Amino acid sequence: MITIKNIEKTIGIRHLFSIESLSINPYDKIALIGDNGTGKTTFINMLSNEDNYYSGTIHTNIKIHKIDWENRAEISNRVFSVNQIDVNSNLSPGQMYKLVLQSALEKENTYLLMDEPTSHLDFETKDELIRMLSSRNYGFLLISHDRDFIQKTCNKIIEIKGGEFQEYNGSYQFYLEESIRRDKHAQREYESYTAEADRLKGVINTLSGRRDRIKTTPKRFGNSEARLHKMGGQGNKKKVDKQIKAVKSRIEQLEVKDKPAREAEIRLAIPEKSKTYAKVLLNGDNINKAYGENVIFSSANFEILNNSKVALLGANGSGKTTLINMILQNEGIETHPRLKIGYFSQLEDILALNKTIIENLMQTSIYDETMVRIILARMGIRRDDVYKRVDILSDGEKAKVKLCKILTSGFNFLILDEPTNHFDIHTIEALEELLIGYTGSILFVSHDRVFIDSIADTLLIIEDKKLVSFKGNLAEYQKPKEISEDYDLLLDYKIAAVNSKLSMDISKEERAELEAKYKELVSKKRGL
CATH class of the missing domain: 3.40.50.300 (P-loop containing nucleotide triphosphate hydrolases)
Structure with missing residues (x-):
């Protein structure tokens, strides 16, 4: 477990982010997202103990390893051997990424930290990376801008926004849906706030009008009458002023809700x-x-x-x-x-x-x-x-x-x-x-x-x-291939099921039927 409490991180005079409390489970597969400059790489460096300039505590009782994608020394001799690559050979960026990751995955019971693991990878290499991470039991935390990669590898999203860490316990698709829900909630809160503020301002306007209508002393009144009238008027005005002050206080006590940003569509038309x-x-x-x-x-x-x-x-x-x-x-x-x-x-x-x-x-x-x-x-x-x-x-x-x-x-x-x-x-x-x-x-x-x-x-x-x-688009192009792969898996399942039955003690008639079925399925499999 990685336990983080009361973190304050600054760079120079700039406050970068705060973390009141955050726990990372050894099996959490986390995508750390946020705008450039919000502190994603800084946070990874803090977890890997490369950056100790912060207040608060980070306590770990598990092994943590930050992958250096460009460090050839990270590649084990066994990985070179398994991939039939000479230890001294030149490696392409794709090969380097693959071998470094394979070596990192050999580290059992180790929580991995990765910064932009898919940079410059083609689809084939990226898919292999996805399979390797998906099959890993122990967790990792990665920074990536590749939404498809995050969706296929991560079960938790942490977004750095406004100097705070916001957690989403689910896939990237869940993050998107939850973000929409939170945005709608923020819009409702803003509308509720503005409606109440407008209502209270209306009350103030009504009270101000009532106060302004309190009559001044008529000229025909004598001194005694004028004095009595003035005392009554002053009392009424003070009463209304007190009510206005109370309503203004209620407006000030309202929790201010900022208006959620909404951006209009931009159409870049060719002249x-x-x-x-x-x-x-x-x-x-x-x-x-x-x-x-x-x-x-x-x-x-x-x-x-x-x-x-x-x-x-x-x-x-x-x-x-x-x-x-x-x-x-x-x-x-x-x-x-x-x-x-x-x-x-x-x-x-x-x-x-x-x-x-x-x-x-x-x-x-x-x-x-x-x-x-x-x-x-x-x-x-x-x-x-x-x-x-x-x-x-x-x-x-x-x-x-x-x-x-x-x-x-x-x-x-x-x-x-x-x-x-x-x-x-x-x-x-x-x-x-x-x-x-x-x-x-x-x-x-x-x-x-x-x-x-x-x-x-x-x-x-x-x-x-x-x-x-x-x-x-790409999804439409890959769909037939995915259907073919699903059908291939289905055939494998049926062949295994028939083969299992053939190993049992069954009648000659049933065995003959199953053997014919087995040959038919194998023939279909070879035809793919």
Whole structure:
């Protein structure tokens, strides 16, 4: 058990987060989520005893191991041997991740800490990672922005929000549903608060009107009458003033409820003069590409239709970036003459470092500054942050600015190479909304299944040096495969059941029927 109490964590003069009480069970499989900069990595470093600069206590009575994905020394000789890889051989990032994790999983009765375990992994390697973590009895705590990965591996979500840790005892889907429920509850509380505050303000207005109607002394009254009238009026006014003061006190005692944030949909429309009405925007016919003896494409064909949002998929090293470069350089690929391509890559530098964020965007934007600020705010760049110079920004912040610049520059075709890398979940969701509201066409590369399913209406898949097109998203593409796998499991179950009966003492007639059934099932199995 890991027991955490009365934690206060600050960095310099900045308060990062507080934890009044938190317990982590050895079998908890936890996803730690939250916006960038909220302290996720800091918390993992505190658990691994790499950061001791905090007040409060962290007590552990279990082994804890933080995985260093880039440390080759973490890989055991046994894991090298099992995978038939030489100890001194060069390892790809995917191989490194796999071998480091296998070595970590050998550590029995050890609680694992992992920071972004799926970075740069293709779907096949990621699925293997999911299987390995799912079959592990002992728990782990991981930081990840991959929602599909979290859903398939974790049974508890901890979100750092507003400097506090919020626990959700369930999967990521449960977290989403519970978040909606909590947001609705917050909206009801806000509406109840404002209704009561408005009612009490109305009472004050009524009392104030009553006080104002208390008559002044008529001029015809003599001194004695005026004195008596004034005494009565003053008494009544004091009484009403006392009532007003009591109601104001009740308003002050109300627990203030902030209005839940609601963001309107943004539609990034392409200007009429920039639109193209051709059916096909990109066409590749009989594409061939090789680097020496390494053949990437051989007689490959593809086309990208107008108004489509296409996910380019393939294993690491299959040629995704190569195809993008061929498109950008017009290397054997026909592009419509009215196509205006906006290209995003983590490595591509399109920003003026000596200018502010807002200056960079307004230099090329087809929208006014108000709209540009709204788009930046969706990506987490708000208020005076827009006046920061680009040269002082982190890599993640620069990536946000580059994406916003591309989205506001009037391009009618976007090519996005891994646009979600290094973003937190909220930023990824904001980017999804912006791309859904973008009216041009998109070709993008991503290893984020949820992102792909949210954006793509078409898949372009690199297989065996060819390009295969599929109309639909990733979930629709994988569905037949999942059905096939389920059917395969069903056949295995039936074969095992028949085989079990054949081992029993049964009549000749029943045995003959079962043997025929067994042959039929085995034949179906071989046909898959």
